[in-house]
Amino acid sequence: MKRLFTAKTMQAADKSAIERGTSGLKLMQNAGKAVAKTCLKEFPSVKNVIILCGKGNNGGDGYVVARYLLEKGLNVIVLEQSQKPSSKESMTCRKHYLELGKSKALNLKNLNKEIKNADLIVDAIFGSGLSRAVTGELAQIIELVNSSKKKVLSVDIPSGIIADRPEIIAKHIRADLTVQLAGAKISSAFYPSKYAYGKIKIVKIGISKKILKEQSNIKLLDDKAVAKLLPKRPADAHKYNVGTVLVIAGSAQYSGAAELCCRAALRAGAGLVSLASTNSFSKTWPEIIYNKIRLSSAVDDISKIDSKYASARAIGPGLNDKISSQLDKIIPLSPNPSVIDASSLNKHKVWQAEVIKHGKCILSPHFGEAAKLLQTSSQEIANDPIQAATRISKKFNAITVLKSATTVITDGKDIFVSTSGHAGMATGGSGDVLTGV
DSSP: OEEEEOHHHHHHHHHHHHHTTOOHHHHHHHHHHHHHHHHHHHOTTOOEEEEEEOSSHHHHHHHHHHHHHHHTTOEEEEEESOSSOSSHHHHHHHHHHHTTOOEEEOSHHHHHHHGGGOSEEEEESOOTTOOSOOOHHHHHHHHHHHHTTOEEEEESSOTTOOSSOOOOOSOOOOOSEEEEESSEEGGGTSTTHHHHHOEEEEEOOSOOHHHHHHHOOEEEEOHHHHHHHSOOOOTTOOTTTSOEEEEEOOOSSOHHHHHHHHHHHHHTTOSEEEEEESOOOTTOOTTSEEEEOOGGGHHHHHHTSOGGGOSEEEEOTTOOHHHHTTHHHHGGGOOSOEEEEHHHHTTOSTTHHHHHHHOOEEEEOBHHHHHHHHTSOHHHHHHOHHHHHHHHHHHHTSEEEEBSSSEEEESSSSEEEEOOOOGGGOSTTHHHHHHHO
């Protein structure tokens, strides 16, 4: 399973690879060659290339890209931030490039002159180590690149983007393609920073899978990874041993929320789905077992439902407010895993102690709901969703599914990230379906 990296964890991976025998120079050469090969594959008609090299290791990668492209017959000019890069590896790669090519100072004057004939701009100014806003002439250079309408390839990370967080802090490159080195960075998975990356390719640079696994506990989910996690049904399976779901949801106004949740649970593979609600849906699926509960005795009515119908529970979608105020009594009725829709959680605080004691609850807030749970702003949640989800899990002793276009799933220790969200999910009822699934 692929991992997501912070600047710190990727630096640790680099260091570990070097300690185990792969030199820093070799890693840089591998990175530059991998980027150059990707460039040729993705932009086969390109002839004239400008490479913008910073003074750090990202610039060192850029020099390797430049030499490789020259050797393949392309017209290349390097615009460099400094003639004295900050690392010996970058100095060596600069020297190797200058044996074949030419360089000029990276400034607005030179860029304005060279950009007219360029087919492609390779951005190797700043890498994952950047932690501040880009200002001054470099910010103007970034603006010129973005306004040029030339194709842009960023090395590892678009310059101006912070590796660890999705927030945009200042001017940044808007790449058509970003070639990430060794592993994906956190900001490539979350919006709004994800927009800056354009198309994303991840290339190997000589750091082993073992090292990468050692350095990051943030796992990136994809279809293949999820498929391996799904349970396999035995040939003689029956409806009770493949999972039964009790949905406690709905109200006179939101009976559809309960229905969507039930249908989702069935479509996801539940053997039986039962609905405990004050209202039923007039056109409900016939497979759904309806258990009427009364406002005056909801907890007692729910407690009488046979546990064989509730190997898991989904609580909350469209739930009547009077019933959601009794979550502290409903939650402990069963020790089984219970998904609690966060819309119910923010109406009342009575549930909190019971969720902590239960230990098998799954909370599914969106950013606004998460902000209320942590008593902060939605923007703070959006700025660091991984930290926010982790805090919620630790605070409530629960698994958190922090919903957005990119979703974070964590128990406070292991962290999974899904980037499969899309704009088509921006519609009423999506959260109810997720609770059922």
